[in-house]
Amino acid sequence: LKMDTSTKNTIEQKTKTHPCFNSGASDYARVHLPVAPKCNISCNYCLRKYDCPNESRPGVTTEVLSPEEAYERYLEVDKQVPNISVVGIAGPGDALANFEETKKTLQLIKESNPDITFCISTNGLMLPVYANELVELGVSHVTVTMNAIDPTIGAQVYKYVEYMGVKYKGEQAASILMANQMAGIKLLTDKGIICKVNIVMLKGINEKHIPEVVKKVKELGGTITNIMQLIPVKGSAFQDLPLVSNKEIMDMRKTCGETMSQMYHCKQCRADAIGTLGNDRSIEFSSCKGKCGS
Ligand code: SF4
Ligand code: SF4
Numbered sequence: 001l002k003m004d005t006s007t008k009n010t011i012e013q014k015t016k017t018h019p020c021f022n023s024g025a026s027d028y029a030r031v032h033l034p035v036a037p038k039c040n041i042s043c044n045y046c047l048r049k050y051d052c053p054n055e056s057r058p059g060v061t062t063e064v065l066s067p068e069e070a071y072e073r074y075l076e077v078d079k080q081v082p083n084i085s086v087v088g089i090a091g092p093g094d095a096l097a098n099f100e101e102t103k104k105t106l107q108l109i110k111e112s113n114p115d116i117t118f119c120i121s122t123n124g125l126m127l128p129v130y131a132n133e134l135v136e137l138g139v140s141h142v143t144v145t146m147n148a149i150d151p152t153i154g155a156q157v158y159k160y161v162e163y164m165g166v167k168y169k170g171e172q173a174a175s176i177l178m179a180n181q182m183a184g185i186k187l188l189t190d191k192g193i194i195c196k197v198n199i200v201m202l203k204g205i206n207e208k209h210i211p212e213v214v215k216k217v218k219e220l221g222g223t224i225t226n227i228m229q230l231i232p233v234k235g236s237a238f239q240d241l242p243l244v245s246n247k248e249i250m251d252m253r254k255t256c257g258e259t260m261s262q263m264y265h266c267k268q269c270r271a272d273a274i275g276t277l278g279n280d281r282s283i284e285f286s287s288c289k290g291k292c293g294s
Helices: 005-016 067-080 095-112 127-137 151-157 170-190 207-219 246-257
Strands: 029-032 041-043 084-089 117-122 139-145 158-163 166-169 194-201 224-229 274-276
Touching (some): 005 139, 029 067, 084 095, 127 139, 127 170, 158 170, 166 170, 170 194, 194 207, 194 246, 207 224, 224 246
Parallel strands (some): 029 084, 084 117, 194 224
16 A cells, blocks of 8 residues: 555655654654553663653653543643644553553544644554554654664563563564564555664674664665664663763764664653753653652
8 A cells, every 4th residue: 555645745744843853853842742651572771660850761751641641731732832743652661562542642632633743662562563553543753663683682682572462582582573673664664654763782782783783674664773872770681781982873873874864863862751852841741840859
């Protein structure tokens, strides 16, 4: 099924006003609605918690909202923050491991603003199952975090994968996850959806493998890859993993830039981030309003 020209033009237009997909759109703002607490995999670098808003990294949010509360927050944010062009579902778990909540939230917002851009981020495990529904919901931009395409490498990154009621570990877990990530990206790009792939650069684990991942993303029709630094989280399995330097990240982006576009301006945002990429205003909208003072 090919996309018609007007949908294609709309998606192109939406990309122009999406601050993450277009570094020239930094005046536009996005709102992440934290409606997705559960996750169906376990990455060794992750520890999800609902914490103080002064900590900024993916997976962190002050509170989890129901779809109705998320809709209320969107209306409030839209009144107070200029230039909101994107509504994103980015956790604090996985958007598709909480598909009913994600869907309900987007449906409510779509009724009041059919033109807003919908963006989701996911680990990709459930993409083959939900790709069509995402397209029907009007999601135009999807970010998939895919750290490896080789199961022996993936087995070092993921503790387990829970798929269709079964918990897998090791290479088997990694194989299932990767197969679904790749199939899912292809399904989306075939329908004209813009896909970004996040890759966390992990010292001694996937460093040398990243160019292969990027080549695969290009082959699957992805638009841009975002090679990111690990944010070490205390209590996670990778808490002591040595960091790659900024130079190593920049060199890798440069190498991979020969294959496809690279993102240089990602802020590794919170699951409840609000505002332009340069100015997070989530604290103004959280129920604690930063009262702890930390
Ligand atoms: Fe954490 Fe995201 Fe990995 Fe799930 S997919 S374990 S939320 S980093
Ligand atoms: Fe954009 Fe990166 Fe923030 Fe996602 S984490 S909203 S891609 S800047």
